[in-house]
Amino acid sequence: MDIYIKPVEKVQIVQKREVFLRDVAEVFVGGQTKGEAEKLMVFQIPSDRKKTYLLSVIDLIRALNQTYPDAVVSNVGSVDILIEYLPKAEQPAKLWTLAKVAFVSLILFVGAATTIMCFHTDVQLPLIFQNIYYIFFGENREMPALISIPYSIGLGLGIIIFFNHFSKLSLTEDPTPIEIEMTTYEKETNASVIDFLGRRKGGGEK
Secondary structure, eight states, X not given: OEEEEEEOSEEEEESOOEEEHHHHEEEEETTXXXXXXXXXXXXXXXSSSOEEEEEEHHHHHHHHHHHOTTOEEEEOSOSEEEEEEESSOOOOOHHHHHHHHHXXXXXXXXXXXXXXXXXXXXXXXHHHHHHHHHHHHSOOOSSOHHHHHHHHHHHHHHHHHHXXXXXXXXXXXXXOHHHHHHHHHHHHHHHHHHHHHHHHHHHOOO
16 A cells, blocks of 8 residues: 655644644555545654644654554655644733734835935936936936936835735735745744754653
8 A cells, every 4th residue: 555645844833732633644445545544643742832833744654654554655755843832822912913904014124215315315316307407408407306206106116016015905916025935934934843852752751
């Protein structure tokens, strides 16, 4: 019998202490995606407190071979699984969440505005606008509105188009630069946690 498993990189378990194969991996057995193999318990949460545990695909294969000794188990997913255990479901405080969003938005706005102003100062943008206006209209004018206003509008539209989302609207189905950076950050964080827990597991739990 051939068994294919596709473990996920990270899973969150709430309240229950028993972790079954279906909780951490997608299973394909004998032409079916569901069966007794999915109900196999692969890990027992040892403590009733919030903590992250590391489970290896070897643990899944070992549990499957104990139940199905003649089966050939093939892994097509992650080799390490992070199990984040929560004793109870966390209810985020809406007011605190809004406060954090407002604070981060303020920091980003001030930082972006400062960066844009510093860039404009470095490249002497007002002088560039003045020279362009003189070339086309033969008149010297500091920060001509005919050029600065369209530039400001284009700068704002360019930012919106670049980030691909404005409110609930999106220009394309592609992930935004922020979503890509968040995905990269999450993967690097998971890799660091796996490496840390792997070293602790290899050296013995303290």
